[in-house]
Amino acid sequence: MNSTKLENTEIRWHPTTPTHFRCEPDCVCCCARPFFFTSEKAKLPPNVKEKLTYKYRRRLPEEAISLSQKNAGHPRRMIVPKPLIPYKGRTCGFFNPESPCHCTVHSYRPLRCKLFPFLPLLVKNKIVVFAEPFLTLFRTEDEPDWFRCFGLGKGKNVQASINEMSRKFLMKLAEEYPILFRDYCVDDTDQLIDWKEIEKFRKPKYNSWKEAKPVVYQKIEKKLRGYCGESHPR
Ligand code: SF4
Numbered sequence: 740m741n742s743t744k745l746e747n748t749e750i751r752w753h754p755t756t757p758t759h760f761r762c763e764p765d766c767v768c769c770c771a772r773p774f775f776f777t778s779e780k781a782k783l784p785p786n787v788k789e790k791l792t793y794k795y796r797r798r799l800p801e802e803a804i805s806l807s808q809k810n811a812g813h814p815r816r817m818i819v820p821k822p823l824i825p826y827k828g829r830t831c832g833f834f835n836p837e838s839p840c841h842c843t844v845h846s847y848r849p850l851r852c853k854l855f856p857f858l859p860l861l862v863k864n865k866i867v868v869f870a871e872p873f874l875t876l877f878r879t880e881d882e883p884d885w886f887r888c889f890g891l892g893k894g895k896n897v898q899a900s901i902n903e904m905s906r907k908f909l910m911k912l913a914e915e916y917p918i919l920f921r922d923y924c925v926d927d928t929d930q931l932i933d934w935k936e937i938e939k940f941r942k943p944k945y946n947s948w949k950e951a952k953p954v955v956y957q958k959i960e961k962k963l964r965g966y967c968g969e970s971h972p973r
C-alpha cells in the first residue's frame with residue numbers, strides 16, 4: 740500500500756488497546772527505540788542534528804531493496820539518535836532523567852516518540868492502533884527490564900490525536916522507510932499480542948509510577964547509574 744491510499748484508510752483500535760493515556764510524571768520507562776524521518780531531521784537545529792547517526796537494517800533480498808525511497812539515500816538506512824552510552828545499550832542519547840519529560844529535545848522529538856505508547860500497524864489494509872508494550876513486535880532480548888508504561892489507561896481519551904498521528908506516521912513510513920514499513924504490515928495480530936503484559940496491566944502490582952518507583956529503582960539503579968552517571972535521582 741502506498742502513502743496516498745493510507746490517506747483514506749479506515750482506523751480501528753485493537754480491543755486490547757486502552758483509549759486513555761497520561762504520561763506519568765517522573766517515569767523513566769521508555770526512550771529505548773526512537774528513529775527520525777528524513778523530513779523530521781531536515782527541520783532540526785544543528786545542535787540536535789549532530790547527535791544523530793545512522794542505523795542499517797538487516798539485508799533483504801534484492802527485490803526488497805529495489806523499492807523506491809524518496810528523500811533518502813539508502814533503502815536500509817535509518818536516522819537514529821546516538822546511544823546514550825557509546826556502543827552500549829539502546830537508550831536514546833537524548834534521554835536524561837533530570838530534564839523535563841526526560842527528553843532533552845522534547846519539542847523536537849520524532850513522531851515515533853510522540854506516538855508512544857501507541858503503535859499503529861496496517862492489518863489487512865486497515866490501520867489498527869495497538870499499545871506497544873502489549874506487543875512482542877520490535878521487542879528485543881536487551882529490552883530494559885523496567886520497560887512498562889504506567890500512563891496507559893490513565894488521563895483523557897486520546898483516540899482522536901493518536902488516530903491523526905498514526906495515519907501521518909504510517910504515510911511517512913511508507914514514503915521514507917518502505918522497507919521498515921513492511922514490518923508494520925501484518926496479517927495475523929494474535930501472535931503479536933503479549934497476554935502476560937495485558938494481564939499485568941489489568942491486575943497491576945503497582946497503580947502508578949509513583950508507587951512502582953521505589954521498587955523498580957532498586958532493581959534498575961545500577962543500570963541507570965551506568966546510563967546516566969552518578970547524578971540520577973533516587
Ligand atoms: S527523542 Fe526524547 S522522547 Fe524520544 S526516545 Fe529520545 S529521549 Fe525519549
Ligand code: SF4
Nearest residue numbers: 762763766769888890
Ligand atoms: S513509559 Fe509511558 S508513562 Fe512512562 S515516560 Fe514513557 S510514555 Fe510516559
